[in-house]
Amino acid sequence: RKKKPCPQCSSSKVHKRGKQRGIQMYRCNSCNKWYSETTGTPLYDIKLKNKWQAYINCMEKGMSIKKIAKELGISIQTSFDWRHKILSSLEQFVPAELSSEVECDELELALSNKGSRDLERKPRKRGTDFKRNLGKDEITTVQVVTAVQRNGEKYLKAVESKRLSEQQIEKVFDGRLAANTVLITDKHPSFKAYAKSKPSIKHKALLAKDHVDKNDNSIHLQRVNNTHKQLRDFLKPFNGVSSKYLQNYLHWYAYIDKIRNSKTM
Numbered sequence: 001r002k003k004k005p006c007p008q009c010s011s012s013k014v015h016k017r018g019k020q021r022g023i024q025m026y027r028c029n030s031c032n033k034w035y036s037e038t039t040g041t042p043l044y045d046i047k048l049k050n051k052w053q054a055y056i057n058c059m060e061k062g063m064s065i066k067k068i069a070k071e072l073g074i075s076i077q078t079s080f081d082w083r084h085k086i087l088s089s090l091e092q093f094v095p096a097e098l099s100s101e102v103e104c105d106e107l108e109l110a111l112s113n114k115g116s117r118d119l120e121r122k123p124r125k126r127g128t129d130f131k132r133n134l135g136k137d138e139i140t141t142v143q144v145v146t147a148v149q150r151n152g153e154k155y156l157k158a159v160e161s162k163r164l165s166e167q168q169i170e171k172v173f174d175g176r177l178a179a180n181t182v183l184i185t186d187k188h189p190s191f192k193a194y195a196k197s198k199p200s201i202k203h204k205a206l207l208a209k210d211h212v213d214k215n216d217n218s219i220h221l222q223r224v225n226n227t228h229k230q231l232r233d234f235l236k237p238f239n240g241v242s243s244k245y246l247q248n249y250l251h252w253y254a255y256i257d258k259i260r261n262s263k264t265m
Contacts, residue, residue: 003015003016003026004024004026004035006026006028006030006031006033006035007035008028008031008033008035009028009030009031009033011028011029011030011031013028013029013030014026014027014028014029015027015029017034024036051072051074052082054071054072055068055072055074055079055082055086056086058071058072059083059086062237064237064238065079065080065083066079068083084245084248087245087248087249087251087252088248090248090251090252090254090255091251093251093254093255093258094155094251094254095149095153095154095155095176096176097176097177097178098147098149098153098155098176098177098178098181099149099177099178099180099181100149100150100151100181100182101149101150101181101182101184102147102148102149102150102177102181102182102183102184103147103148103150103184103185103220103221103222103223103224104145104146104147104148104183104184104185104191104224105146105185105186105208105221105224105225105228106143106144106145106146106164106188107143107144107146107228107231107232108141108142108143108144109141109142109143109144109243109246110140110141110142111139111140111141111142111160111243112142112240112241112242112243112246113242113243114240114241114242115242115244116242139160139161139162140162141160141161141162142158142159142160142161142243142246143158143159143160143161143163143164143168144156144157144158144159144228144231144246144250145157145158145159145164145169145172146224146227146228146231147173147176147224148223148224148227150223152223152257152261153258154227154254154257154258155176155254156231156250156251156253156254157172157247157250158243158246158247158250159172160243163190164188164190164191165190166190166193166194166197168190169190169191169194170194170197173194177198177201179200179201180200180201180202181200181201181202182201182202182203182204183195183201183202183203183204184204184205184206184219184220184221185203185204185205185221186205186206186207186208186221187205187206187207187208191203191205192205204219206219206220206221208221211225230253230257231250231253234249234253234256235249235253
């Protein structure tokens with residue numbers, strides 16, 4: 001097996017320094033730092049590694065945190081921690097760049113404080129029982145900016161906002177759109193302003209209610225609209241996801257979709 005490079009300085013000049021609890025330890029000759037085979041991975045600091053694969057199998061079946069805890073004989077807190085260790089690691093599969101033709105739209109979800117003990121408002125009886133606008137500055141919604149390449153590649157980003165601004169869209173993409181990319185959106189003024197500030201990309205817009213441009217059938221938002229439906233169906237079994245962890249679940253959805261598409265190609 002190849003030696004794992006140092007996670008601190010990326011040096012490959014390292015040597016093995018025994019094992020701790022069956023995990024290979026290393027020492028870096030360049031920065032003298034110690035680290036293990038699992039440093040920087042979801043397995044780092046996991047004490048019940050023999051149950052890790054079984055936990056992943058349960059996640060693939062869509063089991064809840066409580067059901068997995070009962071199935072594997074672990075605490076609910078451990079089940080919760082493991083899930084988010086796994087989900088956090090999926091960020092590495094987010095596409096670094098989108099190109100060719102990219103459909104983009106936002107999906108509005110209610111801002112959720114699920115799990116919070118100190119709410120500054122009265123608790124809602126239902127997840128859908130919320131008011132979109134409560135005061136000028138209070139935000140009650142999350143906009144999931146969804147970009148879908150025509151080959152199926154997806155990029156999703158959660159933004160806590162009443163309505164997307166040009167600056168927020170700029171921050172979401174952060175150089176992810178390659179030169180000469182055709183960006184297809186509805187006629188949201190913020191998308192128009194963003195595209196105007198990026199002369200390297202081409203912008204095509206249509207009325208959201210039309211779904212397909214009346215003059216050009218190639219200009220449509222069918223893929224991104226279908227993605228929004230699939231995402232709602234994906235989130236439904238969790239009975240509400242805290243907005244604090246929503247981005248992790250978006251990575252999970254995109255990763256599962258990527259695996260599904262690779263099997264059908």
